[in-house]
Amino acid sequence: MIASVVFYLLAAATLAATLLCITRTSPVHAVIYLVHAFFDLALIFYLFGAPLVAAWEMIIYAGAIMVLFLFIIMMLELAPGGKPLTVDRRRWIPVLLLSLVTLGCTVLLIVLDPAAAGSGAAFHASPREFGTALFDRYALAVQVVSFQLLFAAVGAYYVGKGEPRARGDNP
Amino acid sequence: MTELLITATLILVKLILIFAVVLSLAAYMVLAERKILGRMQLRYGPNRVGPFGLCQPLADVIKLLTKEDLVPARADRVMFLIAPGMASLIALLSFAVVPFSPPVTLFGREIPMVVCDLNIGLLYFLGLSSLAVYSIALGGWASNSKYALLGAIRGLAQLISYELSMGLAVVPVVLSAKSFSLTDIVLSQADWPNMVRHPVAFVIFMISVMAESKRTPFDLPEGENEIVAGYHTEYSGMRFGLFFVGEYINVIILGAMVTVLFLGGWHGPLLPPIVWFALKVLAVAFCFIWTRGTLPRLRYDQLMHFGWKFLIPVALANVLVTGAVMLAIGS
Numbered sequence: 322m323i324a325s326v327v328f329y330l331l332a333a334a335t336l337a338a339t340l341l342c343i344t345r346t347s348p349v350h351a352v353i354y355l356v357h358a359f360f361d362l363a364l365i366f367y368l369f370g371a372p373l374v375a376a377w378e379m380i381i382y383a384g385a386i387m388v389l390f391l392f393i394i395m396m397l398e399l400a401p402g403g404k405p406l407t408v409d410r411r412r413w414i415p416v417l418l419l420s421l422v423t424l425g426c427t428v429l430l431i432v433l434d435p436a437a438a439g440s441g442a443a444f445h446a447s448p449r450e451f452g453t454a455l456f457d458r459y460a461l462a463v464q465v466v467s468f469q470l471l472f473a474a475v476g477a478y479y480v481g482k483g484e485p486r487a488r489g490d491n492p
Numbered sequence: 493m494t495e496l497l498i499t500a501t502l503i504l505v506k507l508i509l510i511f512a513v514v515l516s517l518a519a520y521m522v523l524a525e526r527k528i529l530g531r532m533q534l535r536y537g538p539n540r541v542g543p544f545g546l547c548q549p550l551a552d553v554i555k556l557l558t559k560e561d562l563v564p565a566r567a568d569r570v571m572f573l574i575a576p577g578m579a580s581l582i583a584l585l586s587f588a589v590v591p592f593s594p595p596v597t598l599f600g601r602e603i604p605m606v607v608c609d610l611n612i613g614l615l616y617f618l619g620l621s622s623l624a625v626y627s628i629a630l631g632g633w634a635s636n637s638k639y640a641l642l643g644a645i646r647g648l649a650q651l652i653s654y655e656l657s658m659g660l661a662v663v664p665v666v667l668s669a670k671s672f673s674l675t676d677i678v679l680s681q682a683d684w685p686n687m688v689r690h691p692v693a694f695v696i697f698m699i700s701v702m703a704e705s706k707r708t709p710f711d712l713p714e715g716e717n718e719i720v721a722g723y724h725t726e727y728s729g730m731r732f733g734l735f736f737v738g739e740y741i742n743v744i745i746l747g748a749m750v751t752v753l754f755l756g757g758w759h760g761p762l763l764p765p766i767v768w769f770a771l772k773v774l775a776v777a778f779c780f781i782w783t784r785g786t787l788p789r790l791r792y793d794q795l796m797h798f799g800w801k802f803l804i805p806v807a808l809a810n811v812l813v814t815g816a817v818m819l820a821i822g823s
Binding site: 347349350353356372373375376377379380383384385388389391392395396447448 | 568571610611612615616618619620622623625626629630632633641644645648649651652655671672
């Protein structure tokens with residue numbers, strides 16, 4: 322009972338934060354709302370019995386990726402109260418298409434309600450069980466996905482390398 | 493229902509105790525730092541307010557509270573106002589998972605001396621320490637000042653870099669404890685503290701923790717001779733004070749984490765466990781102050797090179813070697 326009340330509160334907060342995130346004109350405010358949404362998501366994961374996923378949501382998304390976003394925004398020196406970002410009207414077409422697809426899938430899920438058919442027991446994925454699944458049963462898949470990161474790193478290095486510099490120059 | 497009430501009351505009592513102890517300890521850390529630094533520089537330090545200057549923190553608080561709370565004209569007001577509070581709050585939250593002593597039995601109930609023994613306690617701490625970046629970043633950005641922004645950017649880059657080596661340094665500890673729970677980690681050090689078993693990880697963790705606390709020699713985000721006062725240039729009064737309360741709470745929590753992860757937590761001969769724990773935390777805090785009194789500030793490129801080109805590779809190699817050795821001896 323308490324758990325479902327907390328869940329709906331968190332879900333509402335997540336949706337509100339996400340909505341605010343995509344409607345802010347100041348990029349820093351948008352980042353803060355997104356961090357808020359990640360925080361709520363982490364709590365929802367914890368509520369669902371997956372504390373490890375909750376911790377990763379916090380460490381990786383809220384603590385690392387969004388910090389890098391913030392870093393880039395600050396490097397570009399977008400001062401508070403500066404010129405708001407203008408949005409081209411044509412950019413709304415992919416946004417609308419994607420929203421429609423997601424909305425359709427959500428409605429379909431709600432109508433079909435797959436959880437009702439095979440009511441899974443409440444579970445608690447301890448870090449140990451989670452680790453076993455990740456690095457034993459699905460080890461190959463995890464490795465394949467992590468290779469993608471390697472490709473991305475090589476690509477970023479290649480793009481960012483620029484012109485060859487004379488020796489002894491300070492980087 | 494009564495069971496739930498008793499549990500809730502216990503948690504509340506623990507929270508209040510922790511708040512009281514940590515906040516007053518933070519206030520006296522300021523005095524201790526000024527006194528110790530004073531002695532290291534052949535002067536007395538504050539000694540006018542009360543006996544041995546013991547009322548100095550009180551005088552500081554009164555001074556800070558009565559000062560004007562300035563907000564720069566073109567600052568982002570809301571962000572500017574909440575950033576210092578975030579600095580203290582995030583540091584305080586970490587205490588939820590720190591085990592202070594073994595469970596005590598009161599009125600026939602076993603009471604664990606930790607607010608919440610999460611099975612991901614260590615990750616919770618790492619998560620919160622990665623969130624500590626936001627108070628600096630937002631405070632610096634919202635001030636709408638060049639110096640504050642520069643300090644914030646420096647702080648962001650520094651904290652991201654040293655978080656990696658901090659995270660990698662605790663891997664051997666988790667490997668030998670086979671758990672993320674801080675209580676289990678302390679229990680696994682009953683014979684030998686991890687400082688002896690994993691000396692390299694200990695040194696890397698100490699250095700990273702000093703960088704995380706943004707104190708000399710890693711205080712580039714507030715380097716006075718280059719960027720005035722860095723991210724808190726525009727702050728005044730108690731909001732300025734809150735950044736410092738946050739810093740000293742951080743020193744205490746990081747001292748507690750070093751104690752739990754590497755110094756064996758509450759384990760020790762003769763004295764009661766809680767006393768051992770407090771002594772170890774204060775010893776680590778003293779090391780922080782000692783380092784500040786001894787080392788000059790790093791240059792920015794030195795800081796980055798040291799973090800990325802030395803500390804992280806060594807930490808990675810250490811994880812590899814520790815794993816291999818533990819496999820070989822089959823523990």
